[in-house]
Amino acid sequence: MPEISSPPPEAWRRDPHVARGPLVQILVDGLPLEAHDGEPLIVALGAAGCLAMRRSPKAGTPRGAFCLMGSCQECLVHVDGAPVEACMELVRSGMRVELDRLARDLRKLSER
Amino acid sequence: MHDIMVIGGGVMGCTTALRLAQGGLKVLLIEREGLCMQASGVNAGTLSVGIKRASLIQYAIRGSNLWRTTPEWAGFDAGFHQIGGLTLAFNDEEAEMLTERMDARKANGAPIEMVGLNRAKEIEPGISNKAVLAAYCPIDGYANSNEIGSGFRGALKRAGVEIKEFTRVDGVEREDQGYAARTPAGIFRGKRVVIAGGVWLEELLKRDFGINIPITCRTNMVSVTERLPPVMRNVLGIATSLLTLKQSTNGTVLIGGGWQGKGDTKRGGYEIVPENLLSNLRLACYVIPELRKARIARTWLGIEGNTQDVMPIVGDIPGSPGAFVIGAVRGGFTIGPCMGMLLAQYILGKEPELPLFDPTRVIVPDDTIERVAS
Amino acid sequence: MTQSYDVIVLGGGPAGVRAAIAARRQGLTVAVIDEGRRPGGQVYRAPNFTVSAADLDANPDLVRGERLRADFAGSGAELFARHRAWFAAPGIKVSAAGPEGATWFESRALILATGTSERAIPVPGITLPGVIGLAAATVLLKAHGAVPGSPTLVAGVGPLLYAVATSILKHGGQVAAVVDLSRPGEWAAALPGMISRPDLLARGLGWMLSLKRAGIPIHHGSTVTAIRGDVNVQEVEICPVDGNWAPIAGARRKTIAAKGVAIGHGLTPASEFARILAIPHRFSAERGGWIPTLAPDRKAMDGVYIAGDCAGISGAAAAEIAGTLAGLSAARDLGALTDAKYAELALPVSRSLARAERFGWTISKLMSLRPGLARAIASDTVVCRCEDVARETIDDAAKAGATHVNQLKSLTRCGMGPCQGRSCGEAAAEIMAADTNTSREAVGAWTARTPLRPLPLDVLLGSYVYEDILKPPPLPA
Ligand SMILES: Cc1cc2nc3c(=O)[nH]c(=O)nc-3n(C[C@H](O)[C@H](O)[C@H](O)COP(=O)(O)OP(=O)(O)OC[C@H]3O[C@@H](n4cnc5c(N)ncnc54)[C@H](O)[C@@H]3O)c2cc1C
Ligand SMILES: Cc1cc2nc3c(=O)[nH]c(=O)nc-3n(C[C@H](O)[C@H](O)[C@H](O)COP(=O)(O)OP(=O)(O)OC[C@H]3O[C@@H](n4cnc5c(N)ncnc54)[C@H](O)[C@@H]3O)c2cc1C
Ligand code: FES
Numbered sequence A: 001m002p003e004i005s006s007p008p009p010e011a012w013r014r015d016p017h018v019a020r021g022p023l024v025q026i027l028v029d030g031l032p033l034e035a036h037d038g039e040p041l042i043v044a045l046g047a048a049g050c051l052a053m054r055r056s057p058k059a060g061t062p063r064g065a066f067c068l069m070g071s072c073q074e075c076l077v078h079v080d081g082a083p084v085e086a087c088m089e090l091v092r093s094g095m096r097v098e099l100d101r102l103a104r105d106l107r108k109l110s111e112r
Numbered sequence B: 001m002h003d004i005m006v007i008g009g010g011v012m013g014c015t016t017a018l019r020l021a022q023g024g025l026k027v028l029l030i031e032r033e034g035l036c037m038q039a040s041g042v043n044a045g046t047l048s049v050g051i052k053r054a055s056l057i058q059y060a061i062r063g064s065n066l067w068r069t070t071p072e073w074a075g076f077d078a079g080f081h082q083i084g085g086l087t088l089a090f091n092d093e094e095a096e097m098l099t100e101r102m103d104a105r106k107a108n109g110a111p112i113e114m115v116g117l118n119r120a121k122e123i124e125p126g127i128s129n130k131a132v133l134a135a136y137c138p139i140d141g142y143a144n145s146n147e148i149g150s151g152f153r154g155a156l157k158r159a160g161v162e163i164k165e166f167t168r169v170d171g172v173e174r175e176d177q178g179y180a181a182r183t184p185a186g187i188f189r190g191k192r193v194v195i196a197g198g199v200w201l202e203e204l205l206k207r208d209f210g211i212n213i214p215i216t217c218r219t220n221m222v223s224v225t226e227r228l229p230p231v232m233r234n235v236l237g238i239a240t241s242l243l244t245l246k247q248s249t250n251g252t253v254l255i256g257g258g259w260q261g262k263g264d265t266k267r268g269g270y271e272i273v274p275e276n277l278l279s280n281l282r283l284a285c286y287v288i289p290e291l292r293k294a295r296i297a298r299t300w301l302g303i304e305g306n307t308q309d310v311m312p313i314v315g316d317i318p319g320s321p322g323a324f325v326i327g328a329v330r331g332g333f334t335i336g337p338c339m340g341m342l343l344a345q346y347i348l349g350k351e352p353e354l355p356l357f358d359p360t361r362v363i364v365p366d367d368t369i370e371r372v373a374s
Numbered sequence C: 001m002t003q004s005y006d007v008i009v010l011g012g013g014p015a016g017v018r019a020a021i022a023a024r025r026q027g028l029t030v031a032v033i034d035e036g037r038r039p040g041g042q043v044y045r046a047p048n049f050t051v052s053a054a055d056l057d058a059n060p061d062l063v064r065g066e067r068l069r070a071d072f073a074g075s076g077a078e079l080f081a082r083h084r085a086w087f088a089a090p091g092i093k094v095s096a097a098g099p100e101g102a103t104w105f106e107s108r109a110l111i112l113a114t115g116t117s118e119r120a121i122p123v124p125g126i127t128l129p130g131v132i133g134l135a136a137a138t139v140l141l142k143a144h145g146a147v148p149g150s151p152t153l154v155a156g157v158g159p160l161l162y163a164v165a166t167s168i169l170k171h172g173g174q175v176a177a178v179v180d181l182s183r184p185g186e187w188a189a190a191l192p193g194m195i196s197r198p199d200l201l202a203r204g205l206g207w208m209l210s211l212k213r214a215g216i217p218i219h220h221g222s223t224v225t226a227i228r229g230d231v232n233v234q235e236v237e238i239c240p241v242d243g244n245w246a247p248i249a250g251a252r253r254k255t256i257a258a259k260g261v262a263i264g265h266g267l268t269p270a271s272e273f274a275r276i277l278a279i280p281h282r283f284s285a286e287r288g289g290w291i292p293t294l295a296p297d298r299k300a301m302d303g304v305y306i307a308g309d310c311a312g313i314s315g316a317a318a319a320e321i322a323g324t325l326a327g328l329s330a331a332r333d334l335g336a337l338t339d340a341k342y343a344e345l346a347l348p349v350s351r352s353l354a355r356a357e358r359f360g361w362t363i364s365k366l367m368s369l370r371p372g373l374a375r376a377i378a379s380d381t382v383v384c385r386c387e388d389v390a391r392e393t394i395d396d397a398a399k400a401g402a403t404h405v406n407q408l409k410s411l412t413r414c415g416m417g418p419c420q421g422r423s424c425g426e427a428a429a430e431i432m433a434a435d436t437n438t439s440r441e442a443v444g445a446w447t448a449r450t451p452l453r454p455l456p457l458d459v460l461l462g463s464y465v466y467e468d469i470l471k472p473p474p475l476p477a
Helices: A041-047 A101-111 B011-022 B054-068 B092-107 B117-123 B145-158 B198-209 B274-287 B289-293 B332-347 C014-025 C053-058 C060-073 C134-143 C160-170 C184-194 C198-213 C272-276 C316-333 C339-367 C371-375 C391-399 C405-412 C425-435 C457-461
Strands: A023-028 A031-036 A076-079 A082-085 A096-098 B002-007 B027-030 B085-089 B113-115 B133-137 B162-164 B171-174 B179-183 B186-195 B216-225 B235-238 B244-247 B253-256 B262-264 B268-271 B295-306 B313-316 B323-327 C002-010 C030-033 C078-080 C084-089 C093-098 C101-112 C116-118 C131-133 C152-156 C175-180 C218-220 C222-228 C235-240 C254-257 C260-264 C267-269 C281-284 C289-292 C299-301 C304-306 C382-384
Touching: A023 A041, A031 A041, A041 A076, B002 B011, B002 B179, B011 B027, B011 B145, B011 B186, B011 B323, B011 B332, B027 B186, B054 B092, B054 B332, B085 B092, B085 B117, B092 B113, B092 B133, B113 B117, B117 B133, B145 B162, B145 C405, B171 B198, B186 B198, B186 B332, B198 B295, B198 B323, B216 B262, B216 B268, B216 B274, B235 B274, B253 B274, B262 B295, B268 B295, B274 B289, B274 C457, B289 C457, B295 C457, B313 B332, B323 B332, C002 C014, C014 C030, C014 C060, C014 C101, C014 C316, C030 C101, C053 C060, C084 C272, C093 C457, C101 C316, C101 C457, C116 C134, C131 C134, C134 C152, C134 C160, C134 C260, C152 C160, C152 C222, C152 C235, C160 C175, C160 C198, C175 C222, C175 C235, C175 C254, C184 C198, C184 C339, C198 C218, C222 C260, C267 C289, C304 C316, C316 C339, C371 C425, C382 C425, C391 C405, C391 C425, C405 C425
Parallel strands: A023 A096, B002 B027, B002 B186, B027 B162, B085 B235, B186 B323, C002 C030, C002 C101, C030 C078, C101 C304, C131 C260, C152 C175, C152 C260, C175 C218
Antiparallel strands: A023 A031, A076 A082, A076 A096, B085 B133, B113 B133, B171 B179, B179 B186, B216 B253, B216 B295, B235 B244, B244 B253, B262 B268, B313 B323, C084 C093, C093 C101, C116 C267, C222 C235, C235 C254, C281 C289, C299 C304
16 A cells, blocks of 8 residues: 655644554545544545645635635545545545545645 | 616616616616615526516517627626526426427517427436426526626716615605605705615605505525536526526536525515425426535525516606606516616607506505605 | 424534533423534544543643533433534524434524634735644644644744644644744733633643743744745745734845644634524624624523624633523523522623633733734735635725625625635625725625535435425416
8 A cells, every 4th residue: 555654744744642543545536545544534635745635716726724624615525426525524444535636636746 | 966866776777777877867876785786686697588478588588688798788798608598397297387388488589499308418418317398498598697786886887877875765755856865865866766676666666656566575595506517508497487507607506496585675585494495406406416416505595576467567657757667577687687778768768679567557556655745 | 304402502612512501401402513523612622532641631621621521421412413504593493414414403492602713814825735724723633633744833813823833742743933923012911811710821821831942933923924835835934013913014024944834813703603593793803703792691582592702702711601601591581490590590600701701802802803914915815715816806896896795795706605705704804994994894794694614415405206396386477
């Protein structure tokens, strides 16, 4: 599994002293990603260095989570085809996450 | 002293005022709020000729054309898009109603073609397979109602109309020289006056002109989704006219159709009726199943007025020379610019292109009204 | 299916939980609706992980939160967790969308306790991924046990600056700097008001001290003027401000390297449901913005009570007490408490509320928005994130004659996107007030629209056939 060995400095980090749910696999734009069962999707994405969820509809600038409370709608992704706020959605094994195409390219960038 | 005062700055008041100014009159427009913030700014923006009442088809065709050509006669772009309209029937009863209604509209000049499911799916691939019959009207479309207030503000200023926004008219009185409008900002005078007060017409006509024209207040709910990938191309409706559905160029889908919320002329639309909202949304998702994946971003309410025969009142106010009324037009966003043009033609002493709608027919005697002394 | 309760509480934060407990204690049936998985709200947000004894030792908020949750669990009030309320009407009808679809409720009383939204006045680069809200950072830290980019620059106003910076360090992250709009003198001036809660005061001072000890630079009287980076945050430019929070022209700007930013300029009441219910509001800069008008017993209209920060920013301690008061008042009005008994129970509560508010209002005043910040927004800076509306577009709308934010909305789509203006409302209104040379009162507030937050149709509509759809008589031919 291509777990990113050393995440880039902008990536979020999980405090290693905190006890979390078991590791499960989710699919982000078809690529597998390890995440903790029950943690917010945004944490799984952020910890993988994937901070851009989508691009703004008019100007096309990259956007990512801002409010972390389901208000700003900047973290919108699709899970199993449905639009959801990544900050409110909880990780479950096998969930299929789709980012905006631009964000997808950015993620490839950060994986290099 | 102005040549004429227009009271109410919705689509009826704005277009009348603009045409009058273009015809050479010195016009004052008085509006309680900002221009087009009531029905004219919050409506669904659908310009469907194909679902208008048969007797209003010619007015609707002209209205829709006028929205297309605003850059020419008003100097602003109203966001007009002609995308075609498809009206569906889902059972035999609706199919019968659709055929009957569309026949009458066709007879009055609407370019409507009746089509079966296969052809309908070519026109609109996303529709449900359960439709049994459809009517296609290629000239249907929409405009951006929420932007027309600023468009008209500029147009009216350019035409030399004096605009008083956020100025409520508390009474209109007849004087030797014409009419005086009382407002918190002072008294304004005009030789003539046009009352374009939307759903408040009943109250204005009763208070200031002593005539009783009952206007029912309808509180329409409109919902909009967040931006979506393309899910539809046309304006969609159903035979009963209880649905209008379209996707704008920005990707949002507007869902309306005159489903009722709670509202009145005092408070405006103040409460969503959930059963009606759900039915409206269910109908929309029934027509375009792909919509189920969308999220609703907003639902809002707006109020409009209908006369007892659900036909417009546009013409002289009986008993008050030099006073005119315009309003109560079902589908009034589409038809509004045409009505404003016709009334202005009449006031300017020309023969209106199409007949006006004499209010006398819907006056109901009311003993409680004291006749205003003239 | 419709669920019936005597009392529905919207929001399971300190205010909502205490309201529910108080009403339940008088024998009423109570349901609490909250989006979160467990009660606690923002300040006492339930950690999303297993809490250790050491965690509890280190964090008094966690202790209070656990107590709140324990009290709630023992109260017999029901919790509809992971349910987002989207509809409320007098009478009283409420609907909430949960994982299994929409649930409809009816009740005799409604208590609004929906808390706050964070205010963030835009600067160039604020939309870069990796820039999050300051209050948002508390969620990341305390609920998810994760830290933002390393290092993170923490900027804005109020005690959360120091809480967040300390917590980032505690969770193993790095802090580039703290950039505080307030000067030490302003903090000192707030001391008398904060003395009513020596424990909280001591904690705040403790945060500042530990940051000093860790060698974290603290820039007082300064603001962020730009966040730079192409794809991610690279550096942040800061500048000293004047007493109005306007960056001082000609002052030396400083650039700080950072990989993440947490930025917030205070909180504003999330009173959208009160607005939907047409409860009148008034503007109070010191309480965070437009606040609903209500009686001292928390009643706002027939059957509707409001408690906590959604009635005006007053802080967590005041939220709990106001919640209790709201619960008691609802119980009295529903006949579960005699007037005499109510007076006996409510009097001490009102007294301690006044004490708690003294502290909360001091902080809220410290954080209240000053006009310089929004006026300094550059013309090409995006104000409305959802619709990409820049400052200059707002200026143009004002020039074209818009005088109210609702006109601005229809003219420019500013505030018309899926967040309904929660992200940009404060900045847009400040700009309008400046442009029209009027006031926040004059430019008004955006109309709140059901469902407040985007609502999935799939969840709402459930399965149905054509015949299930209501068919009012067709419109005339
Ligand atoms: C929610 C909704 C959706 C609709 N959807 C469509 C659609 O898709 N397509 C379509 O063709 N039609 C639609 N309509 C109908 C259409 O919007 C109306 O018929 C049309 O806008 C009416 O225009 P008006 O100028 O008569 O009224 P309004 O726009 O209501 O204007 C009347 C004005 O008079 C002012 N006024 C009243 N009293 C006073 C006073 N005392 N002093 C000063 N000013 C006063 C008011 O403030 C108001 O601005 C819809 C209507 C609603 C409410
Ligand atoms: C993100 C954030 C973090 C904060 N962190 C701190 C902190 O660390 N320390 C501190 O002292 N103060 C913090 N605050 C300030 C906080 O507002 C108060 O301290 C305190 O939490 C107020 O309590 P309350 O009960 O009024 O509201 P809240 O605690 O905000 O509780 C409101 C609750 O209502 C729920 N809710 C809102 N709308 C809906 C809806 N439509 N449907 C369902 N549920 C809904 C929310 O999920 C939330 O649980 C924070 C504020 C925010 C916005
Ligand atoms: S971060 Fe704002 S909605 Fe998710």
